[in-house]
Amino acid sequence: MDYDGNLRLYSLNIVSGLWTITWEAVRQLCSVHGLCGRNGICVYTPEPKCSCPPGYEMADPSNWNKGCKPRFSRICSSKSPQQVKFVKMRYVDYYGFDSSYSPGITLESCKMRCLEDCQCNAFSYRLTGDGKCFTKVELFNGYKSPNFPGVLYLKLPLSIETSEVVVLNGTNHTCKLGETTITIGLGTSSTLETRGRRVTWVYLYSFASVIGTIEMLFFVSGWWFLFRKSGIPAMMEEGYRVLSNHFRKFSYMELKKATKNFQEELGRGASGVVFKGVLADDRVVAVKKLGDAYLTEEVFWAEVSIIGKINHMNLVRMWGFCLEPKHRLLVYEYVENGSLDKHLFSGNVLGWNERFKVALGTAKGLAYLHHECLEWVIHCDVKPENILLDGEFEPKISDFGLAKLSQRDHNNSEMSRIRGTKGYMAPDWALNLPITAKVDVYSYGVVVLELVKGIRLSNWVAEDGDEQETELTRFIKVVKRKIQIEETAWVEDTVDTRLNGHFTRIQAKKMIEIGISCVDENRSKRPTMDSIVQALLECEDGLRILDQA
Incomplete structure (x- = not known):
């Protein structure tokens, strides 16, 4: 398995002393995400090579993995x-990292969306039936293919000189290790072609068959010698149990027994009631019993499919589910310190170090959902009640019952009803705008300001008589x-x-500005x-232990 996730077979050339590729799983190398680094574009010339877009140059001439860097200082296009x-x-396209997706709009409208967004570095426009607009905040996974049914419009300062026709020639992608050169070429070398002609399919099939037969004989012989008397040992049974319990379907009676007939309630969310339970293998879990509104299989599988696609230390992990005619339950890891609201708005004072850790960890979890998943996941209900704290006060985002899984080619505005919690909901909902990840950003901002202030900022208060805000x-x-x-x-x-006064001023200032x-x-x-x-990571170095007795 190579550094880029592609499976390759290397062979040593006795004459030259070099290792060369004789087989690889993914032949279309431009399909490998991130191969040309940030801002880089994979081009077939006809061999796959890396290239920089206009206005950019290689960040490190000896290493394409570092991608391309801009030859200009970025300016906010909405201001100028x-x-x-x-x-x-x-x-040309850069897959993923879209800040918004808008179907059925004109090229000019798409261009205006990118101009009005300071974070937008480019936009992709496709004419496949109706116009589809994708605005890009980061330029990763770039590739050029004659089969791509769209055009990329790269945002550059006027001062950057570019030709009317953009030509991407590409540069060889090589990796040098000491005196031994391994050609991982974005491209098929002459050695690969020569060996490809010599190695016939008959040889490959014969070789694979012999190896497979030998492995099977070893496996059967070893199994017979080990278990002919004692049967399957306890260690293997334990291993199988761990594997099968990683994520599985539970029966309703199992969960009823684990929760002692749903006795200890942990909390209530928009999608149901959560109870504490202990499974047969002594794992402590949180069992969510979904409400009547969530009894349809469609809504139930929405949450299961979303949680099943993600894995991050700042997101609550799902252990399994129960799907029976009258019962819909979800089984999560148990997070011992409960939800953030119980610590932030109670008599117990949450220390500054913990508050900053919650702000950073929650941001990391949402960034994973918005940017690192190949499909967007919008949570839609970020609030203190849905941020759980483990034993080290590391935050874990929970309650994906309202979440939206948004694929690149789907309309983001397809939401049947307004979602979220009053006080944390972005105005986008009321204005009937297409729903993007920016609704989660708004909710996160409210939470961050509440972390700083230590009070509910979502409440309504009277102002000048009857007027409320x-x-x-x-x-x-x-x-x-x-500030003014x-x-x-x-x-x-x-x-x-x-x-x-026990807090770090530079961190507090940054959190207020972000919020x-x-x-x-x-x-x-x-x-x-x-x-x-x-921005928060830059402040983390200034963290000081201030919560001392």
Whole structure:
């Protein structure tokens, strides 16, 4: 298994002393994601090679894995639209990392969406029946193929000179290890072609058959000698049990027994009631009993399929499910410290280190859902009740009952009803805008500001008589006013007073700035979750242990 996830067979050339590829699982190497690094484009010339788009150059001339870097400083196109241009690149696409998807719109409208979004680096437009617009925040997995039914428009400053016709010639992709060169060429070498002619299919089939027969004989002989008297040992039974229990279907009676007839309630969410239980193998679990609205198989499988596709330390893990005519249950890992709201809004004061850890971990979990999954997952209900804390106060996002799995070619606005919790819902819902990952960014912003302030900002409060506004609106007004008049202690005045000054100012300032930008009513001005993670990681080095007795 090679570094790029492709399975290859290398052979040593006795004469030259070099290892060369004689077989590989994926022949169309441009199909391997990330092979040419960030901003790089895989081109067939006709051999697959890496190339940089206009305005970019290799980050490291000796290593294509580091991709391409821009030869310009990025500017915000929404503030200076006259200073940028779009370079047309036919048959080119960057797979994934789309900030939005809009079907049935014109090329000009698609261009405006990218111009109005400072984070947008390019947009892909396809004319397959109706116009489809994909705006790109990051440029990964680039490739050029005559079969791609679309055009990429790369956003560049006007100062960058480009030709009318973009030509991607490509550069050889090689990896040098000491004095031995291994050609992993994005491309088929002459050695590969020569050996390919010499090695016939008859030889390959014969070789595979002989090896398979020998392995089978060893396996059967070993099994007979080991287990002819004692049968299957306890260790193998235990291994099988662990494998089968990793993710499986439970019966209703199993879960009823595990929860002692659903005795200990852990909490209630939008999708059902959660109970604590202990399985037969002594694993402590959280069993969610879905409500009547979630009894349809379609809704049930929506949650199961979403959770089954993801795996991240900041997302609650699912152990299994129960699907019976009158019962729909989900079995999750048990997270011992409960939900964030019980620590943040109770009499117990959550320390600053823990608050920052929650902000960073939650951002990492959402960034995984939005950017690292090949299909978008939008949670739709991010709030303190759905952020659980383990023994080390590491956050885990839970309750995917409202989540939306959004494929690249599906309409993001296809939501049958408004989803989420009042106070954490983005205005996008009320404005009937296409639903994108930016609704989660808004909800995350509310949570981050609540982590800083230590109070519910989703509540409504009276203002000037009968007029009402949310605590969040009032909070943002006050903070912006203090920043405007350049109050030196505005951060100290904003942070939860229960901390008694025990916090890191640079982290608190960054969290407030991030939170305010996340709850901007104009969703194009909200940051992406991966950029939030990067900003918080830069502050993490300044973390100091301040919660001391």
